[in-house]
Amino acid sequence: MKKIIYGIFVMSSLLLLFSSCYNDNEYDLYPFPTTPCDSSNVTYSGTISLIMTANCNVCHSAAVASGGIITDNYNDLSGLATNGMLWGGVNWESGFGPMPKGGSKLSSCDLGKIKKWINLGAPNN
Numbered sequence: 001m002k003k004i005i006y007g008i009f010v011m012s013s014l015l016l017l018f019s020s021c022y023n024d025n026e027y028d029l030y031p032f033p034t035t036p037c038d039s040s041n042v043t044y045s046g047t048i049s050l051i052m053t054a055n056c057n058v059c060h061s062a063a064v065a066s067g068g069i070i071t072d073n074y075n076d077l078s079g080l081a082t083n084g085m086l087w088g089g090v091n092w093e094s095g096f097g098p099m100p101k102g103g104s105k106l107s108s109c110d111l112g113k114i115k116k117w118i119n120l121g122a123p124n125n
C-alpha cells in the first residue's frame with residue numbers, strides 16, 4: 001500500500017514539474033497581435049485630423065478641393081460633420097461618396113471614432 005501511495009506521489013510530482021515548464025508567450029499564442037479599437041479618447045487634433053490626413057486630405061485640401069469639399073482643417077470639417085456629409089461619405093450612404101473615392105471603406109474602428117466625434121458635436125479639441 002505504501003508503495004502505491006509513494007508511486008502516485010512521485011508520478012504527480014513529475015507531472016507537475018513538466019506541466020509547469022510549458023513556456024508560452026504572447027507571440028506564440030497570437031502571432032498577429034491586433035490592436036484593440038480604443039475610441040475612449042476621441043479628439044479632433046489627436047484622432048480625427050489624423051484620419052483625414054491619412055485618407056482624405058490628398059483630394060480635399062484648399063489646393064485640391066475635389067467636389068468643393070475641404071477636410072484638412074477644423075472649420076470646414078466640422079461643417080461637414082454637422083450637415084451630415086462627412087458621415088454620409090465615409091459610411092457609404094446612398095447619395096454620398098463613397099469616400100475615400102476609389103479606395104476601400106475606412107476600418108470600422110476609424111468609422112466608430114468619426115461617429116463618436118460627430119455625436120459629441122464635433123468639438124475642436
Ligand code: HEC
Binds near residue numbers: 060067071095
Ligand atoms: C482620390 C480622391 C479622393 C479621396 C481620397 C477622398 N475623396 Fe471625397 N471626393 C472626391 C471627389 C472627386 C468628390 C466629388 C464627388 C465625386 O466625384 O464623387 C468627393 C466628394 C466628397 C464629399 C461630398 C459628398 C459626397 O459624398 O459625394 C465628401 C463629404 C467627401 N468627398 C468626403 C471625403 C472624406 C471624408 C474622405 C476621406 C475618408 C474623402 N472624401 C476622400 C475625391 C476624393
